[in-house]
Amino acid sequence: MxxxxxxxxxxxxxxxxxxxxxxxxxxxxxxxxxxxxxxxxxxxxxxxxxxxxxxxxxxxxxxxxxxxxxxxxxxxxxxxxxxxxRIPEYYQHAETMLKEGFGYVCKCSAEVFREYRESKSNCPCRDKSVENNMSDWNKMLDGTYKPGDAVVRVKTDMTLKNPALRDWPALRMQDTETNPHPRPNIGSKYKVWPLLDFQxxxxxxxxxxxxxxxxxxxxxxxxxxxxxxxxxxxxxxxxxxxxxxxxxxxxxxxxxxxxxxxxxxxxxxxxxxxxxxxxxxxxxxxxxxxxxxxxxxxxxxxxxxxxPLATLFSHNTKMIDDEAPRLSFVRNPTEVLLQGQTPEFVGIPIHPNHPKKGLRNISLNPPTIFIESEDANGLYRLKEFADIGEHGNIESIDRSDKRPIIHWMSLTNSVEAVLIIPDQEEIKIVNGRAESNDYEIGTIVQLERIGYAIITEDGYLLMHE
RNA sequence: GCUCGUAUAGUGUAGUGGCCCAUCAUAAAGGACUCUCAUUCCUUUGACCCGGGUUCAAAUCCCGGUACGAGCACCA
The missing domain is CATH 3.40.50.620 (HUPs)
Incomplete structure (x- = not known):
């Protein structure tokens, strides 16, 4: 720079x-x-x-x-x-422009002026005297002229290579009676308004x-x-x-x-x-x-x-992951009644990288849990808890093999909830069981194995993976 | 049509004549760590639009082509 x-x-x-x-x-x-x-x-x-x-x-x-x-x-x-x-400031500069002779009031219609622009020829209004221009300017200000009747142009050069630059318009009139400015103190106060390039x-x-x-x-x-x-x-x-x-x-x-x-x-x-x-x-x-x-x-x-949006999301992940507490959200839940010895509670870390944040204590009394229907085929391991065999049978507390680890939630510690997924044009709603928690609305959490979500009044809004 | 601008890996980006067989990020693939398909870490794949010219030397400068974009509003 x-x-x-x-x-x-x-x-x-x-x-x-x-x-x-x-x-x-x-x-x-x-x-x-x-x-x-x-x-x-x-x-x-x-x-x-x-x-x-x-x-x-x-x-x-x-x-x-x-x-x-x-x-x-x-x-x-x-x-x-x-x-x-700042309209008075702009008016003042417009007047300077007219008085110094590098601007003029043009009374050609937009269509007529386009002809001049395309043919690189001067519009007749260009040669008016300063007095004439000032008088026309005042007729713009007092509303003698109506929108479309007159504009103030900057004298450049009608033979400029770039057609866009040829005697471009600086101020025009607007019908602020019909279309008042929304700011109450402005409203219909001005009839002449600068255009972007001038303003x-x-x-x-x-x-x-x-x-x-x-x-x-x-x-x-x-x-x-x-x-x-x-x-x-x-x-x-x-x-x-x-x-x-x-x-x-x-x-x-x-x-x-x-x-x-x-x-x-x-x-x-x-x-x-x-x-x-x-x-x-x-x-x-x-x-x-x-x-x-x-x-x-x-x-x-x-x-x-x-x-791709993924670029923005990856920046966002970097910002939120460290803070986002982990929660279970079981989509399309299937109920499983655990068979065998179950502890009263299972402790799952709130954040795996920050043990100091503590544990979520999940009650297994009664020993009824939910897992995702998609995960319900064959053997699996309940994350942070136990290997499960057929019919909810607890086979081992320690990890005994490479069976997939899935997330889950107990009946006691979960509530019915929805996952809201904004997907391009539409919004998908997925029903499920969310782990009970008392985070405030607006908290960003990570739903394990799903992605980051923000808690809203209506449910868990999935942000990105 | 006229005018202006831009062109580096899949996507972005660095690079202003030699430190460039081209940087970094992201994506993809593989791996380590991890009782998440997260985070973190490692590895791999992968690019200078095309054609001329200037120069000892060009991704970098010049010309032409091509592609894409913007402006040609009494919008911003």
């Missing part, structure tokens, strides 16, 4: 607060957050909430997102900036942002903004890009798609463990540190990549 030593670097993460954060947003938070921490800089969380029509913000996100950022990083963002609070560029400068790390889909944004910075005489921040990330098991994910699926009842909410949202991952027992390690390991390359 360049220029990090020169001064205190300033990074920013700038989502649209139009819903909860997704797995993909986590990358922006983790990468920017980690760099800012490593270089003793600061992290700005900025809400780019300047669209009230196409991707309208959601009020709850303003509180939720800072919490999610804090959960993920283990510390809050150093500064929070809300674009909709973000101006705000980055005002906040002293030194490094921008973002998706490569915004590469042309950088170029547009650089042209604006040249007009203003500012220096553009150092910029680094990352490519697209797909997770094998999830495919593409978009906020709007998820919203629709939640509304029609396919998912229980944004925190449904099947969803690639931060809340969903949290509900699924993914640790913030695992998520951080995952994104840091992927690094910041411009390649488009596709990763």
């Amino acid at each position: 360049k220029n990090v030593d020169a001064k205190k670097p300033v990074f920013r993460f700038a989502p649209n607060p139009n819903g909860p954060l997704s797995f993909g947003h986590a990358r922006g938070i983790v990468i920017n957050g980690t760099y800012s921490k490593e270089h003793e800089g600061i992290l700005i969380l900025r809400f780019d909430d300047t669209d009230t029509t196409v991707k309208p913000p959601e009020l709850s996100a303003y509180d939720l997102i800072p919490e999610e950022v804090e959960w993920l990083l283990g510390r809050p963002a150093d500064r929070i900036v809300v674009a909709s609070d 973000s560029a101006v705000e980055d400068h005002l906040q002293g942002v030194t490094h921008i790390i973002r998706g490569k889909d915004l590469m042309d944004s950088t170029r547009k903004q650089t042209l604006l910075y040249e007009h203003f005489g500012w220096t553009y921040p150092e910029t680094i890009y990352w490519g697209r990330v797909k997770v094998h098991e999830w495919g593409g994910f978009s906020t709007s798609k998820m919203r629709a699926s939640i509304e029609n009842g396919e998912y229980s909410g944004w925190d449904d463990p099947r969803l690639p949202t931060i809340q969903g991952l949290k509900a699924r027992g993914i640790q913030p540190e695992a998520l951080r390690n995952f994104w840091i390991e992927l690094g910041v390359t411009q390649k488009d990549i596709s990763v």
Whole structure:
């Protein structure tokens, strides 16, 4: 990374607060957050909430997102900036632009302007006088013009090789009567709103942002903004890009798609463990540190990549195994009545690597136990207890041969329970007997021979193996 | 179509001209430990997109091709 030593670097993460954060947003938070921490800089969380029509913000996100950022990083963002609070600043810069002559009010429709863009020719509005532009600007502000009638454009050069850069739009009008901004103190206050490229560029400068790390889909944004910075005489921040990330098991994910699926009842909410949202991952027992390690390991390359969920899970396993108490969960249980001498109790370690954590004392009075139906064929050894022969006959307390070791649970120490398995699109429910315990909801346990699970109100939610 | 970008083992990643018959992680296979198909540890398999060029020397620089991706919105 360049220029990090020169001064205190300033990074920013700038989502649209139009819903909860997704797995993909986590990358922006983790990468920017980690760099800012490593270089003793600061992290700005900025809400780019300047669209009230196409991707309208959601009020709850303003509180939720800072919490999610804090959960993920283990510390809050150093500064929070809300674009909709900063409209006067943007207006001021727009006016500077018009007065200095590097911006103009364009009254062409989007379609008409596309013609000019494609044919590399100047739009007639481009040559208007400053007075004319200011008068049109005021007509935008006071609502004489309506959405679609006029936009403010940045003068670049209509013959630029890259069509995306040709006199790009900086501010436009929105019907905030029909579509008011959800923040009550903003509401229908403004009719003219900056577009991302303008708002973000101006705000980055005002906040002293030194490094921008973002998706490569915004590469042309950088170029547009650089042209604006040249007009203003500012220096553009150092910029680094990352490519697209797909997770094998999830495919593409978009906020709007998820919203629709939640509304029609396919998912229980944004925190449904099947969803690639931060809340969903949290509900699924993914640790913030695992998520951080995952994104840091992927690094910041411009390649488009596709990763299996197993990579994230392996990071998570490293975080949780040491702490996860062991429990038995017997799927599709078969009852077995033990024959022969049985002790009153059998002690099984809570965690095999930490004997100090103690034992789970399993009562064998009555000597009725459950084992998984799949394990009920032939000889087996009950883990930490005894070799069992035909008809539940106890053959030996010591291990006498290589018969498979299986997990089990006594009638006394188990209760009916369900194992919830989020599997791609669907959720599988497996009935069984869970070892009795008094761990709190939210505790991460390891179900022996099955995998890690988190205790929920409804049952044991299987996280991963 | 135009513009921009990327191309290293199955999946990710390191590597900015010689320390590279290429790093690490993960996955897979085998083994040790373990009364879990967990954890930990060891071993093995496995890659520089293709073709030219520059150079004593190229994964690394240049050109062409191919593949993939992004932008060309009065969305972010």
